[in-house]
Amino acid sequence: MPTAQTLEEVPGTARPGGRSARVRAAVHRAVEELLAELPPDALSVPLIAARAGVHPTTVYRRWPTLGDLLAAVAASRFSGDLVTPDTGTLRGDLETWVSDVATDLADPDALAVMRAAVAAGTQGGCACVADRHAQLAAMLEREQGRGGSAPGLEAAVDSLLAPLYYRAIFTEAAAPPDWARERVDALLGARS
């Protein structure tokens, strides 16, 4: 694990962009590690800084509050990690995507990040959903580009993403085996 010396006291060993990226990576990793080990209310900037091997002021300079930092970690953890499916049909895309998101949400460390970000309650919603909305929008638009008809983004979020996140955060009830197919049927209408 990097120490304060590693990241803070070796001047001139890398371009500023390189050091900045290393600090960011170390702080994000420290947050994820600590959330996997401790109850979320035990987290603090000094604790995170110590684990990351940086001074607390380095953290505060970039993320003024713990909530800002948690939102950044959640945005990073929940974006770019899933490939938007391209199966040739909207139904196939959505079923695959629902299964992929469900698998992603089965990771307890990811859930710990999400819970902490939810608690921080950043204005405008949780940073952990922006990329998911963008993926849904992309699949719906692709179908329209093919000349097919597609439901609106809001209906797709309400029908598919909302129950996935609700189950993960509020009930801990895993989705049953046929769940992805049934939810997509409910959104698009049963297959003919």
Add this chain to the structure above:
Amino acid sequence: MPTAQTLEEVPGTARPGGRSARVRAAVHRAVEELLAELPPDALSVPLIAARAGVHPTTVYRRWPTLGDLLAAVAASRFSGDLVTPDTGTLRGDLETWVSDVATDLADPDALAVMRAAVAAGTQGGCACVADRHAQLAAMLEREQGRGGSAPGLEAAVDSLLAPLYYRAIFTEAAAPPDWARERVDALLGARS
């Protein structure tokens, strides 16, 4: 506001059950007040005890961890506050209920309690949903008792409750005016 003296140092002024209920009410109220004023990560048992006018050991004796206390406050806040509708039809019941839950979730103080309870991540899910599931089950069972057909509880939770809670916690996007009717149509099939 009650002080430490009021609740802790006037022995024999009430039956034990009475004092116990007063301590519980004071501590619950202190949690709700502090969550309305402070970021959730600022909450601590000593702070809550001071606001409630009790000694921290009194809090720890009843709620061993802050997470236990937050779960109790959430269970209390999100139960018994809504009357289960009885309009004569399942469709009417569900539409009224969805609107009532949406109105309840528009209270920022209620959301603060929910966010804090979610962050505490009590095993087995958030205490803020048990009463909602019971209400949905009661409406579905009443329809079956009338000889009508009703969807399963899981489908009703996924279609109605999940997007309400998802919107409140993850996106801060208020439901549009016709939303309750459209969601119930999606669950029950469009009205004939």
